[in-house]
Amino acid sequence: MTHSSVAWQYHTQTKYAPETLGQGQDIDWDHPPAQFKHYPGAPQTPLLPYHPLEKLRNEEDAAQRLNDPDSPLSLPRLSRLLYFTNGITAIARSAEGEHFFRAAPSAGALYPTELYLLVRRHLDLADGVYNYNVRNHALIEVYPKGLGPSGDELFERLSAACLNHRAVRDADAALVATAVYWRSAWRYGPRAFRRCMLDTGHVLGNLDLAVPRQGLCTFAVGGCVDDEVADLLAIPHGQEGVIGVFPLHSHDAFERVRRGTAALASSPLKLEDARGEDPLRRLHEATCIRREDLAAIRAAAGVDAGADYKISQKHEFRAGVKLSPSGADLAADLEHTILRRRSTRQLSGEGLTLRELSDVMAFAYRPDLVSPEDALPRYFDSGMLETFVVVHDVQGMEPGVYYLAPRQLELRLVKHGVFRGETHHIALGQDLARDAACVMFHTADLTSALERYGNRAYRYLHLDAGHIGQRVNLAAIRLGLGVSGIGGFFDDAVNQLLDVPERELCVYITCLGRPG
Ligand SMILES: Cc1cc2nc3c(=O)[nH]c(=O)nc-3n(C[C@H](O)[C@H](O)[C@H](O)COP(=O)(O)O)c2cc1C
Structure with missing residues (x-):
């Protein structure tokens, strides 16, 4: 396929594109959908x-x-x-x-x-x-x-x-x-x-x-x-x-x-x-x-079942930054974390420490390092997803676009540069993406995913990206950081920033930083 x-x-x-944004349907603000199902008399x-x-x-x-x-x-x-x-x-x-x-x-x-x-x-x-x-x-x-x-x-x-x-x-x-x-x-x-x-x-x-x-x-x-x-x-x-x-x-x-x-x-x-x-x-x-x-x-x-899923080898990666998590189990206080969790409405623009980023990334991508076996996430097929991190301000890292090698828990450099303006634009001008310490892009090779699961792959990719996004959220909240998902973005502009071909699409974005 x-x-x-x-x-x-x-x-x-x-796809959202600058030329067509806002040309969609009119929203009937007076008649929002019911938030709960009704079973009269049940x-x-x-x-x-x-x-x-x-x-x-x-x-x-x-x-x-x-x-x-x-x-x-x-x-x-x-x-x-x-x-x-x-x-x-x-x-x-x-x-x-x-x-x-x-x-x-x-x-x-x-x-x-x-x-x-x-x-x-x-x-x-x-x-x-x-x-x-x-x-x-x-x-x-x-x-x-x-x-x-x-x-x-x-x-x-x-x-x-x-x-x-x-x-x-x-x-x-x-x-x-x-x-x-x-x-x-x-x-x-x-x-x-x-x-x-x-x-x-x-x-x-x-x-x-x-x-x-x-x-x-x-x-x-x-x-x-x-x-x-x-x-x-x-x-x-x-x-x-x-x-x-x-x-x-x-x-x-x-x-x-x-x-x-x-x-x-x-x-x-x-x-x-x-x-x-x-x-x-x-x-x-x-x-x-x-x-x-x-x-x-x-x-x-x-x-x-026997075929190995191919992750594209598109980048000649340069030296990476090894993430070193503290090993703390960020789910230890899960119930309180969930009660405190809110999407951060404003980020301050301040940076994160490498340890903070490492802890969040490990909880989301290498839970086997920090969680007991029975608490490991059950994804549909998260191996189809890849992650890029656009670093604006993380201690000990050059600003730039990085690719996450999850097994090694290493961020490998794609290109140097300060890309606050680009992420701001990509997120439809939302300040969160400019003022984050880093912006995570969850991407996937859609063509390969469709070969594996047919059209249903489109579900699994978004479900698993949301699942990972929630682990990022909870880890960030536990550490007192600010975090928000971004579901509205200019699709093609992401490919340009990350230097990935069209067949790889951005599934989801998460902004991480300090609350403003
Ligand atoms: C898939 C998804 C996409 C989202 N996109 C945005 C976004 O583009 N901008 C934003 O400010 N918040 C975004 N949010 C956060 C929601 O606005 C937020 O979850 C909602 O208002 C409920 O508030 P809470 O998360 O604090 O409970 C997104 C959340 C999800 C799960």
């Missing part, structure tokens, strides 16, 4: 009684009344897991009303990500499918009593939809992440698909870190028959996309659950066979896996 794929077409159509199981913040708990001894307060999947643990993954951590009140900020950042604070919990054999939750209602910190039953799939039938269907993935087969609980496209598309138009995936990647970054801290383990199952999972969740096809399935097991199952296939290719689709006018909807359809194509997808996966 080459440039003549739906993903390439979408990417090209949704029964709710409140998680508030077990809220991790003491001041929010409304029943002192609620846990005492549970049938099974100490089980691995007890309501208090689920409450903490969901809260630190995607719960409300701040409320802004204004004349327009209340605005809720979450554990994970979101482009434009539009929060397209939804989480669903599927359970069976739980002593305090009826078998079935629940939507995590972020607003009320509650689980809402998606189906009217007795009408939805439940018990073994529910998990057999989930497992079948996940191609009998070993981590899903015998699970008694699973989370499913989805993205409600319109929430983001309302503001960002077709480019919202990128942001929905990036946003959800951030949520998954939280989930991944929170899971072991609740005595659980999981696996990121990205290869599933989308429509079958969507049917189980009773979500509108095409409007709310299934992102991944995350079976929840007791930590004891770690060795059994840790292996497996995280990502599968989408159904083969020729560009000329893609239907629909709306680029976002077309891309969504093109990234799906359909049951009738499973044999072809599996065969392709078998062939690919």
Whole structure:
């Protein structure tokens, strides 16, 4: 698959360029999308009684009344897991009303990500499918009593939809992440698909870190028959996309659950066979896996498994700077870090120490150096991503463009220079990118990625970049630094600055520095 794929077409159509910026759709400011899903009249199981913040708990001894307060999947643990993954951590009140900020950042604070919990054999939750209602910190039953799939039938269907993935087969609980496209598309138009995936990647970054801290383990199952999972969740096809399935097991199952296939290719689709006018909807359809194509997808996966993914050798790198992290586990105080995390609105222009940069980079790119094995991130296929760091002001480093060699944890020089003006321009004139101490560019060779996973690669790239971005965020916040993702940028200008060919695209940008 080459440039003549739906993903390439979408990417090209949704590039920002100085000549066309602002020519997109009009935003209907009077009718913003609903931030939460509504299930009128549906029964709710409140998680508030077990809220991790003491001041929010409304029943002192609620846990005492549970049938099974100490089980691995007890309501208090689920409450903490969901809260630190995607719960409300701040409320802004204004004349327009209340605005809720979450554990994970979101482009434009539009929060397209939804989480669903599927359970069976739980002593305090009826078998079935629940939507995590972020607003009320509650689980809402998606189906009217007795009408939805439940018990073994529910998990057999989930497992079948996940191609009998070993981590899903015998699970008694699973989370499913989805993205409600319109929430983001309302503001960002077709480019919202990128942001929905990036946003959800951030949520998954939280989930991944929170899971072991609740005595659980999981696996990121990205290869599933989308429509079958969507049917189980009773979500509108095409409007709310299934992102991944995350079976929840007791930590004891770690060795059994840790292996497996995280990502599968989408159904083969020729560009000329893609239907629909709306680029976002077309891309969504093109990234799906359909049951009738499973044999072809599996065969392709078998062939690919042995092949080494080629990272392009485009630069004759000059001497690099070895990063030397302190070895501190920046997740040690995760819950407090998530509670304190906000995207930095203004950076000061001051520099970072090399140790600070090293710690952040190690947490994001070499977690094996600083985290226990059961706390390592589960990406879909982060090996497809590369990282460039444009250094404005880091102690002991010449300003310039660097390429990260992750295995060596080394930043290798691409070119010297002070590029504050260039990063400012690239980020649509946002001062954050000028005043950062360094700007990280997450890039990928899209053509190679598409050869591996078909159009679905476009999802994985953005999800994993968001996931890495969240690790950068949390590491930075833990160290008292300033940090913000940048989802709006002039795509082609990034290639010029980094000296990378067109087939390599910028997936995401993160600015790191000192708060202003
Ligand atoms: C994918 C993504 C893209 C973002 N892009 C920008 C951006 O271009 N400029 C900016 O100032 N903030 C950006 N942000 C930060 C959001 O504005 C911020 O997350 C949101 O307002 C919620 O606030 P909080 O992160 O402090 O909770 C981005 C966040 C994400 C996850």
